[in-house]
Structures are given as C-alpha cells and as structure tokens.
Amino acid sequence: MKTKQFTVVDPLGIHARPASQLVAAATPFASSIELQTEQRTANLKSILGVMGLALKQGSMFTLHVEGEDEEQAFTALTKLISETGLAQ
Amino acid sequence: MIRLKGIAASDGIAIAKAYCLVQPDLSFAKTTIQDIDAEQQRLVAALEKSAEELAAIQQLTQEKLGAEEAAIFGAHLLVVKDPELIGPIKQKIAEEAVNAEYALNEVSTMFVSLFEGMDNEYMSERAADVKDVSNRVLAHLLGVHIPNPSNINEQVIVVATDLTPSETAQLDRNFVLGFTTDIGGRTSHSAIMARSLEIPAVVGTGTAVESIQDGDLLIVDGLTGDVLVNPTEEVVATYRKKAEDFTAQQAEWATLLNEKTISKDGVQVELAANIGSPNDLEGVLRHGGEGIGLYRTEFLYMGRDNLPSEEEQFMAYKTVLEGMEGKAVVIRTLDIGGDKNLPYLPLQEEMNPFLGHRAIRLCLEYQDIFRTQLRALLRASNYGNLKIMFPMIATLQEFRDAKAILLEEKENLLAQGVTVSEIEIGIMVEIPSTAVMADIFAKEVDFFSIGTNDLIQYTMAADRMNEKVSYLYQPYNPAILRLIKMVIDAAHKENKWAGMCGEMAGDEYAVPLLLGLGLDEFSMSATSILKTRTLIKHLSVADMRVLATEALQLTTSDEILARVKQAVH
Numbered sequence: 341m342k343t344k345q346f347t348v349v350d351p352l353g354i355h356a357r358p359a360s361q362l363v364a365a366a367t368p369f370a371s372s373i374e375l376q377t378e379q380r381t382a383n384l385k386s387i388l389g390v391m392g393l394a395l396k397q398g399s400m401f402t403l404h405v406e407g408e409d410e411e412q413a414f415t416a417l418t419k420l421i422s423e424t425g426l427a428q
Numbered sequence: 429m430i431r432l433k434g435i436a437a438s439d440g441i442a443i444a445k446a447y448c449l450v451q452p453d454l455s456f457a458k459t460t461i462q463d464i465d466a467e468q469q470r471l472v473a474a475l476e477k478s479a480e481e482l483a484a485i486q487q488l489t490q491e492k493l494g495a496e497e498a499a500i501f502g503a504h505l506l507v508v509k510d511p512e513l514i515g516p517i518k519q520k521i522a523e524e525a526v527n528a529e530y531a532l533n534e535v536s537t538m539f540v541s542l543f544e545g546m547d548n549e550y551m552s553e554r555a556a557d558v559k560d561v562s563n564r565v566l567a568h569l570l571g572v573h574i575p576n577p578s579n580i581n582e583q584v585i586v587v588a589t590d591l592t593p594s595e596t597a598q599l600d601r602n603f604v605l606g607f608t609t610d611i612g613g614r615t616s617h618s619a620i621m622a623r624s625l626e627i628p629a630v631v632g633t634g635t636a637v638e639s640i641q642d643g644d645l646l647i648v649d650g651l652t653g654d655v656l657v658n659p660t661e662e663v664v665a666t667y668r669k670k671a672e673d674f675t676a677q678q679a680e681w682a683t684l685l686n687e688k689t690i691s692k693d694g695v696q697v698e699l700a701a702n703i704g705s706p707n708d709l710e711g712v713l714r715h716g717g718e719g720i721g722l723y724r725t726e727f728l729y730m731g732r733d734n735l736p737s738e739e740e741q742f743m744a745y746k747t748v749l750e751g752m753e754g755k756a757v758v759i760r761t762l763d764i765g766g767d768k769n770l771p772y773l774p775l776q777e778e779m780n781p782f783l784g785h786r787a788i789r790l791c792l793e794y795q796d797i798f799r800t801q802l803r804a805l806l807r808a809s810n811y812g813n814l815k816i817m818f819p820m821i822a823t824l825q826e827f828r829d830a831k832a833i834l835l836e837e838k839e840n841l842l843a844q845g846v847t848v849s850e851i852e853i854g855i856m857v858e859i860p861s862t863a864v865m866a867d868i869f870a871k872e873v874d875f876f877s878i879g880t881n882d883l884i885q886y887t888m889a890a891d892r893m894n895e896k897v898s899y900l901y902q903p904y905n906p907a908i909l910r911l912i913k914m915v916i917d918a919a920h921k922e923n924k925w926a927g928m929c930g931e932m933a934g935d936e937y938a939v940p941l942l943l944g945l946g947l948d949e950f951s952m953s954a955t956s957i958l959k960t961r962t963l964i965k966h967l968s969v970a971d972m973r974v975l976a977t978e979a980l981q982l983t984t985s986d987e988i989l990a991r992v993k994q995a996v997h
C-alpha cells in the first residue's frame with residue numbers, strides 16, 4: 341500500500357472540475373484508491389464520494405492506493421493532484 | 429388545424445415541427461419485484477442510455493458553446509457511472525426486492541440531502557446536478573423522454589410553459605426557428621430574449637403545452653401572435669408567402685441602415701436602442717441605432733455575489749461609449765429594489781415592491797454604492813458622448829440631491845487630476861407626479877426620458893405583472909397621452925429634449941402619435957429600429973400633429989387606437 345498526505349490549497353476547495361479529473365484518472369486502475377479525512381473515507385473512483393467529503397481550503401486528506409497497479413496509480417494521481425492546483 | 433392566440437413577442441414567421449420542452453411526468457409507484465437479476469439489468473440499461481445521451485450532450489455543448497459550458501455534463505457523466513451510486517441501488521433492489529425506480533430514488537435522494545446539507549453554496553448547488561442526473565435515469569426507466577434544448581439538431585419550434593434565461597441561452601438559432609410559450613407578455617424575459625436572438629416568438633398562449641404534441645407541424649406568426657397547429661397545406665403555402673414578404677421587407681429596412689430618420693415632410697428624429705450590457709452593442713450597430721437611449725446598468729450588479737467594483741463598471745461604460753463612436757449614450761444609474769433584488773444587499777420584504785424602496789430612493793440611502801457608480805461614469809465620460817439619467821425621480825428634491833452627489837464626485841475627481849467631460853444630466857419620467865411637474869423639472873434637468881412601462885402602471889394603478897388587471901395596461905389611454913404631451917411640451921419650452929425608452933417608443937401605432945406630439949428621441953429594442961425608421965419615412969409630422977390633437981380629445985384607448993389605424997393604413 342502507498343499513502344501520501346495532502347493539504348487542499350485551491351481556494352474553492354474541492355469542486356467539480358478537479359474532482360472530475362481525479363475520478364476520471366482513478367477509474368481505469370485496478371487498485372483500490374481512497375481519500376481519507378479525519379471523519380470519513382471516500383472511493384476516489386466515485387465523484388459523489390469525493391464531492392461528499394466537502395474538502396475546503398486547508399483541509400487535510402490522505403491518499404491510499406492498494407493493489408496490483410498501485411505504483412503507476414500512485415504516481416499518476418499524486419502528480420495530477422498537484423498539477424490541478426487542488427492540493428499539495 | 430387548431431389556432432392558438434398569444435402575444436406577438438418577436439417579429440417573423442417560423443414554420444417547423446414542434447419540440448416540446450416540457451418536463452415529463454416522472455412519478456412512479458413502489459412495487460415488489462420477483463426477478464432481481466432482470467430488475468438490475470433494467471437499471472444498467474437505463475444508466476447506459478443516460479450515459480450515451482450525456483456524452484452526446486457534452487460533445488454538442490463543447491462544439492457550440494465551448495469546454496467551459498460542457499464541463500458540467502462531464503461531471504454528470506461521472507455521476508451516472510459512479511460505483512458509489514450504482515452499487516447501493518443494486519444492493520437495495522436485491523435486499524428489498526423493490527423496483528429500480530424506487531431504489532434509484534432512495535439512493536439519489538440520500539446524496540441530494542447530503543449535498544443540500546453542506547454549508548457551502550457551491551456544494552449545495554451540486555444537489556441539483558445529482559437530481560438532474562437521477563431524473564434522466566428515471567425517465568429512461570419509465571420510458572419517457574427528457575427534452576434537452578442544447579441537444580436539438582433539427583429545425584424545430586420550441587414549445588414550453590415558459591423559458592428560463594439559461595434555457596433560452598442554450599437555444600441554437602440554426603435549429604430553433606421560433607418558440608411559443610404558455611405564459612409571459614411582451615416585456616417578459618423570454619420575449620426580450622426572442623427579440624435579441626431575432627427569432628419569431630408568440631408568448632402567453634395559455635394552452636400551447638397542452639394543445640401541441642412533439643412533432644406537430646407548427647406555424648408561429650410573431651407579427652400577429654397566432655400559432656397554428658397542424659395547418660393544411662394551403663395555409664402553409666399562404667404563410668410561406670407571408671414569410672417571404674417579411675424577408676423582403678427586412679431587406680428594404682436594411683437599405684435604411686445608415687440613413688438618418690427623417691419624416692415624409694423632412695423632420696428629423698433620433699432612433700436609439702435600449703441595452704442591458706456591452707454585449708448588446710453589436711446588435712445596436714447592426715440595426716442602425718443612432719445612439720443608446722437607455723443602458724440598464726442593473727445587469728452589471730445582478731447574477732453575482734458581490735458589488736461590481738468601480739474599475740469593472742468603468743470598463744463596461746467605456747466599452748459602450750467607445751463602441752458608439754461619439755453617438756449619444758444615455759446611461760441610467762442603478763435601478764434596483766422592488767422586484768429586482770441583489771443577493772448581497774439584504775433589503776426588507778415589502779408589501780408593494782413597485783411602490784417601495786427602489787432605484788434612486790435606494791441609491792440616495794446607500795450612497796457608497798451610488799458614488800462608486802457615479803465615479804465610474806464620470807471617468808468613462810472621456811470616451812464618448814455620455815448622458816447620465818436618474819431613475820424613479822418623484823420630486824425635484826430627489827433630483828437635486830442626486831445631482832449634488834454627482835457634482836461632488838466630479839469635484840473630487842477633478843481635484844485628483846482626473847479629467848471629466850461635459851455630461852448632460854436628465855431623469856426618467858415614470859412617476860405621474862414628475863410628469864405633472866415637468867414644467868418645473870425642465871428648468872433644472874438637461875433632458876427627459878419617458879419610461880412608459882412604469883408610467884402606465886403607476887398612472888393606471890395596475891400591476892403590469894398581474895394578468896387580471898392587464899386590460900388596464902393601456903398605452904393609448906388618453907390619460908397617458910396627455911401626460912406624455914405635458915412632458916414633451918415642458919421640455920421644448922426650456923429648449924431641452926424629450927425621449928422615450930419604454931416599449932411604447934417602438935410600437936407601430938404609438939409612433940405616429942408620439943411623432944405628432946413632438947417626441948425627439950425614440951429608444952427601443954434594437955430590432956425595432958429599422959421598422960420604425962421605415963414607418964417614420966412614410967409619415968408626415970404635420971399630419972401626425974393633427975392626428976395627435978384629435979386623439980387627445982377622444983375618450984378611450986380603443987377609440988384612439990382605431991383612429992390611428994385608420995390614419996396610417
């Protein structure tokens with residue numbers, strides 16, 4: 341399993357555009373991919389789940405990737421999260 | 429053939445198949461099912477169809493409106509494929525042996541309340557997206573059709589109860605040849621949009637939605653307000669001829685594009701346009717506008733969650749002034765309150781909003797807002813021929829107060845070394861007290877612009893939004909004509925000019941009377957300008973003066989209208 345912690349930097353928090361990009365990127369991987377906050381965990385292949393976390397600027401979350409293609413998935417998603425300017 | 433009668437809202441004739449933009453009935457019952465597999469398959473099929481549809485809408489929107497507008501459908505697509513949505517629905521079907529409709533509704537309602545419950549406006553708006561997607565899937569489960577205006581890819585006439593601004597914005601002029609609605613009047617939003625899209629429209633038919641089926645052949649006559657459902661071939665032929673004549677007439681109007689507006693006996697008047705934003709400029713120039721008679725600045729303040737900055741306003745005013753290349757631009761200061769509220773400016777609920785705390789009354793209290801706008805206007809004055817107009821003036825004191833604030837801001841700017849051009853300062857005449865006192869006002873204002881929509885409603889004490897009293901909305905009523913005459917005469921006595929910026933200024937039967945009464949400037953929807961210029965070319969002011977004098981002695985609105993029709997035909 342690979343994990344990494346992020347802090348949301350986008351002033352709008354997590355909104356439809358970066359959330360859509362993340363979900364679209366996560367979906368093709370076989371691994372289980374989750375975002376975890378203090379309160380709950382969301383499936384990153386679910387737009388409703390990700391939006392439901394209601395992450396605001398300053399919120400912290402951890403990315404968990406586990407499965408056969410976890411290396412590729414982890415690299416792709418950590419890169420995308422910083423590229424979208426969502427979190428770092 | 430059925431004939432529906434509505435209000436002619438936008439000129440032209442459209443002949444095409446009906447496209448009913450009506451939300452279908454999505455009600456369903458909770459049932460117990462036997463075959464769980466089959467029910468889950470039914471769900472999957474509905475989800476797949478919805479996804480195909482959304483992908484097509486996404487692509488169309490991208491091609492027509494761009495990536496920004498298409499993004500929302502990308503999010504909808506992810507929702508319809510969301511494992512956290514599909515999983516629980518399937519589970520519910522299996523565990524509770526319920527129909528897919530019920531299971532879908534339960535699960536999506538859970539997400540909707542989750543989003544609605546968030547304390548963030550952006551997130552709570554996402555609830556609407558979930559509802560939207562869930563309705564689409566539900567429609568497929570129920571086998572009913574969900575209309576989507578941006579999805580239209582053949583020539584149609586749109587039929588709807590009413591059209592919202594965003595629905596209207598999605599209409600593609602290449603495919604939507606016209607529309608007809610059950611509700612609305614000539615000044616309702618859908619009617620104004622139809623004129624700016626330049627597609628024929630008939631509004632307020634009352635029964636279009638119930639009388640018209642998808643695919644019925646329709647004729648929408650935006651000149652007379654008739655809607656014909658499944659007309660005979662003979663009728664279609666007649667209307668094709670009428671449509672050709674209309675096109676030919678428009679070609680004649682086009683020859684007057686860059687001409688001055690001169691009556692048969694050589695009197696020149698000015699035909700200006702009413703606009704709501706710098707985007708409307710293109711239409712004004714394309715239709716031969718000789719100026720802007722009314723720039724409604726409130727649209728700068730609406731549809732957002734904070735006040736527009738001085739800089740933002742300055743840019744908008746500058747764009748309009750430069751775009752008009754030295755032609756007169758009358759900018760009306762903020763007319764907000766009453767029925768037009770700003771989310772970020774909490775105002776008290778009022779019993780009679782149209783008689784309440786609005787327009788100049790509000791600006792004189794919230795002076796910060798007013799002063800910001802005035803500074804933006806003063807700075808913009810260097811870029812064209814600006815005239816400033818105050819709305820809803822009821823007393824001379826209000827005008828003096830507003831003007832004093834304007835001059836104060838001018839002094840402040842001059843002291844800071846900012847140059848300011850000479851600006852005419854005028855008022856809207858829309859309150860009867862001001863019309864009656866016009867001779868006194870005329871000594872202090874530089875011009876009048878008569879706002880007939882409100883002047884009629886206030887004079888007749890009839891709410892123009894209330895259909896029960898709409899018979900009292902009488903532009904040709906002798907009381908209205910006498911008030912208009914008082915205002916024009918008062919202006920001329922002091923060598924000032926009088927204009928009109930209500931709907932009446934572009935009305936073919938009001939124009940002869942207004943010409944006879946001596947109106948100097950007519951400000952209207954841009955699309956009415958060439959038609960009015962053609963009309964005035966065929967009228968003699970001397971004759972119209974006789975007509976107007978006669979009309980003022982008639983007793984009813986109907987008598988006056990009949991007299992005008994007789995005179996001009």
